[in-house]
Amino acid sequence: MVHRPHTVAFDVVETLMTLEPLRGRFVEIGLHTSALERWFDRMLRDGMALTLAGDYAPFPSVAESALRVVGGGRLSDDDARYVLDGLATLPAQDDARESMRLLVDAGISVVCLSNGNRDSTEAFLDRSGLDGFVDQVITVADVQVWKPSPAVYAHALSCIGSAAHDVALVAVHAFDCHGAHAVGLTTGWARRLEKHYPDLFTRADVIGDDLVEVASGLVALSPD
Template sequence: MSDPAPVSTIVFDVNETLLDITTLEPLFERLFGDAAMLRAWFAELVLYSQAVTLSGKYTPFGELAGGILRMVGENNSVAITDADISELKSLIVSMPAYVDVKPALDRLRAAGFQLVTLTNSAPSPSPTPLEKAGIAGLFDRHFSVADVEKFKPHPDTYDMVAKAMGVEPSGLCMVACHVWDTIGAQSAGWQGALVTRPNNNALHAPNVPTPDFINSDLAALAGQIIDANTAAGKE
């Protein structure tokens, strides 16, 4: 790992990084008889969000999520109804925060960092998913890729945040549980911090940036960022 320079702004991914997607498992258990199908659906959702962006197209993440559920259903000979799609969307906007989220955010705020979110999800009316989870007020700003109509890890998504916050790329750190997100942020000149939620780990391959910070607990990861920032500031 590199020796990170000081940063001022921590940018958080939302879905699965802050909010617990395992609460969707009962729907997949009901539809497919296997809660693990959540992972197959989510992997396809990420794949096709990136395919849409690479193709110069855009559709809101929630609409794409419903379309992917129908596709996964067809792949497995399971009929997906409009009610199933509605239930999926309702569950997505009601996911709770992981237990390590608030302690991590409190710790970073106390250390003086600006905290913002950057999500693939489109903006939603109040109460937003983060408001429902009780953590929206811990952030200074919230950003959605809908403003550039490109999904992460397209460079424009990270550039949008840097410009809006008036911060140079080197002053930003992306916190995510998806290594494709930290790869995108680091390729844009940011630091990357990976929280290894279940089924999420670092990728070790030539010419692929390794996250600057890695931990399975978000509060501990916050501590690593704070310690590194303090040490860098003293140099």
């Protein structure tokens, strides 16, 4: 039986950070409005594929490669740079601050666990005002594999200094929850992005419409 976690690790991209402002940049360089989703899905796929092959490339490199594929190999360097520069301006999701506040007020510490790099993640937290809630940033660059590799979650547990059953992973991606659950973490999934939790993944322990509902559900779990 799961219990209230001592620490919650938030995924960052799409969970805490919205990609939506990038959509206009895709359109401005001549791509379809749906290119945003195609790019992000391609980026995740390629990062995971590298991990499965025993290789690694950092988020910026995989992001640019995926963008050039989605652009049909026709994007200029200026166009690619224009889209990718937008990553440094992205704001937080509307539900991010309140979910973190609920957890911290309940005595639960908060960390971030991201496929992104440390500098960009810390910059995002600073400009969005979420940095005051977050104790540390943990990234896949430390172990050079992408989520949902078990090595990522094991590394996060080592950084946090807690056993798996005392830590929860919160994400809007079911694959991330599945990976975290496989190494013993409690999991929380917000349905605002994917809407449907695939049956092929282990069901998250807490499910809510948004991060606030997920945080509330985690706080409501029985303590030790």
